[in-house]
Amino acid sequence: MTDVPKETLLFVDDEESILEVASEYFQAKGYHILTAENGRVAADLIEQHRIDCCFTDINMPEMDGLELAEHIRTVDNTIPVIIMTGYPSLDNTIRTLKNGVVDFLIKPVNLNQLEICVKRVLRERQLFIENIFLSKEVESKKRIEHLNRELTYKVEELNTLNRIMTDFTTIGTSVDLFKRVVDLSTELTHADEASFYVINEAIQQPVQVARSVARGNGNGQDRIPTVKSASGGNGSCGGGLDISQLILENCEEDKPLLIQENSRVPGLPEAIRSMMLVPLNIRKKVFGVLAVSVVDSDLRFTEKDLYYMSFMTNKAAYAIENIALYENIYDNLFATLYAFVGAIEARDPYTEQHSNRVTRIAMALCQAMGGSQEDQDILNVAAQLHDIGKIGIRDDILLKPGRLTEEEFRVIKEHPVIGANIVERLGLWDREKHIIRCHHERMDGKGYPDGLIGENIPMLGRILSVADVYDAIASDRAYRKKMGEEKILQIMYGGAGTQFDPGVIDAFRSLYAKGSLRQIIDASR
Numbered sequence: 218m219t220d221v222p223k224e225t226l227l228f229v230d231d232e233e234s235i236l237e238v239a240s241e242y243f244q245a246k247g248y249h250i251l252t253a254e255n256g257r258v259a260a261d262l263i264e265q266h267r268i269d270c271c272f273t274d275i276n277m278p279e280m281d282g283l284e285l286a287e288h289i290r291t292v293d294n295t296i297p298v299i300i301m302t303g304y305p306s307l308d309n310t311i312r313t314l315k316n317g318v319v320d321f322l323i324k325p326v327n328l329n330q331l332e333i334c335v336k337r338v339l340r341e342r343q344l345f346i347e348n349i350f351l352s353k354e355v356e357s358k359k360r361i362e363h364l365n366r367e368l369t370y371k372v373e374e375l376n377t378l379n380r381i382m383t384d385f386t387t388i389g390t391s392v393d394l395f396k397r398v399v400d401l402s403t404e405l406t407h408a409d410e411a412s413f414y415v416i417n418e419a420i421q422q423p424v425q426v427a428r429s430v431a432r433g434n435g436n437g438q439d440r441i442p443t444v445k446s447a448s449g450g451n452g453s454c455g456g457g458l459d460i461s462q463l464i465l466e467n468c469e470e471d472k473p474l475l476i477q478e479n480s481r482v483p484g485l486p487e488a489i490r491s492m493m494l495v496p497l498n499i500r501k502k503v504f505g506v507l508a509v510s511v512v513d514s515d516l517r518f519t520e521k522d523l524y525y526m527s528f529m530t531n532k533a534a535y536a537i538e539n540i541a542l543y544e545n546i547y548d549n550l551f552a553t554l555y556a557f558v559g560a561i562e563a564r565d566p567y568t569e570q571h572s573n574r575v576t577r578i579a580m581a582l583c584q585a586m587g588g589s590q591e592d593q594d595i596l597n598v599a600a601q602l603h604d605i606g607k608i609g610i611r612d613d614i615l616l617k618p619g620r621l622t623e624e625e626f627r628v629i630k631e632h633p634v635i636g637a638n639i640v641e642r643l644g645l646w647d648r649e650k651h652i653i654r655c656h657h658e659r660m661d662g663k664g665y666p667d668g669l670i671g672e673n674i675p676m677l678g679r680i681l682s683v684a685d686v687y688d689a690i691a692s693d694r695a696y697r698k699k700m701g702e703e704k705i706l707q708i709m710y711g712g713a714g715t716q717f718d719p720g721v722i723d724a725f726r727s728l729y730a731k732g733s734l735r736q737i738i739d740a741s742r
């Protein structure tokens with residue numbers, strides 16, 4: 218016997234003598250005992266006390282033993298219920314089990330037998346409760362692990378997003394920004410290749426301005442996607458699979474595209490296993506498209522990759538706008554456009570550095586004529602970009618070694634208009650745009666595209682025209698060698714008043730006499 222009360226046992230029976238005997242016996246064993254003469258009284262006691270085990274008769278007034286068992290199960294299903302009955306029947310036994318009763322004893326019940334039963338069910342109950350705690354613990358451990366994984370994932374995601382944000386805030390020029398976009402794309406998604414294409418309505422062709430190839434892919438150049446120029450020749454980078462159509466379609470759709478299985482997309486080169494195309498919008502218009510591809514591995518891009526890429530192009534768009542609006546507008550946009558000019562000149566080795574030389578010659582003429590700093594700044598941009606419209610001219614016409622047909626010449630003559638349109642779309646450089654459009658006009662009105670006469674052609678346009686023609690005839694071309702000095706001067710001086718502004722030719726004459734113009738031509742060889 219012990220002073221510490223053990224568990225509380227509840228005996229329910231309408232036979233008072235049974236309650237008395239059981240109470241006396243189990244109290245003597247140290248248990249705390251509650252008794253009830255029917256199910257209803259027992260239910261009230263259960264509400265008021267903590268019960269560890271319940272022994273009940275079946276047949277009782279008000280609420281019988283099976284109803285009580287059912288009630289206990291709904292209140293606390295860990296309390297074991299043992300039925301004591303004098304008349305066990307199959308029906309009763311089945312009902313007992315259905316009601317979650319753990320055991321039943323046949324009356325008259327031997328007290329020893331009852332005690333053994335008490336000890337057994339209480340031990341089982343203890344194990345049952347421990348088991349519940351244990352599984353709850355396992356469950357919460359699992360939940361904690363799951364939360365931990367989610368947290369790690371969120372932290373990674375935040376790190377990635379933070380990385381994208383901070384990477385773009387430190388960039389000074391748009392060219393650097395395009396490069397950062399493609400480098401970050403291959404790094405974050407483990408892609409084989411990422412390229413950024415600028416879309417320009419005026420030339421109807423995506424132009425690749427930046428490209429990043431994952432390490433170890435150096436030998437697979439011909440399997441790397443790129444865009445081909447209008448003529449079918451290579452665009453601004455070598456080799457590759459033509460994805461220009463896909464890019465133009467994506468540009469029209471204007472939403473990120475995730476291609477996980479090659480076979481589902483018509484027009485996608487077979488070698489590309491997975492691809493993402495993400496448009497970059499500036500002021501609600503598609504400015505360019507980021508293309509990220511897998512060609513050499515079993516990697517497949519996921520929605521998460523697409524989310525990162527979209528997030529990145531969004532940030533890049535803001536950065537481009539900021540760079541263009543608030544920092545060195547000229548330098549940065551010019552650098553982007555200059556990449557275009559580089560791409561055009563790379564198509565024709567004879568015109569390489571043409572725009573650079575023309576700029577230097579035009580600047581020298583402008584200075585010699587006393588042009589203001591503003592004039593020089595404008596001319597500097599216009600001269601560098603004067604032939605940018607050639608990006609829209611097919612290679613077979615642009616690079617034709619022989620004489621052009623009338624139709625081919627008509628196509629070539631579109632380049633000043635295309636160039637002016639490209640610059641106009643940037644919403645900047647009104648005067649520069651006008652000068653680019655005028656660089657093939659003549660004083661006698663026989664030039665193109667507008668046939669302007671004399672002073673209707675802006676002065677800077679007249680200067681640019683002289684510089685352009687001089688460089689063209691003083692350097693080697695695809696279809697002829699450079700001209701001799703006598704012939705060059707005959708064309709230049711002879712053109713004064715008809716093709717060229719006589720005032721500009723005067724400046725040309727004095728600079729030529731000093732040898733500074735020839736120096737510019739020779740310096741670029």
Ligand SMILES: [Fe+2]
Nearest residue numbers: 603604656657
């Ligand atoms: Fe031109």
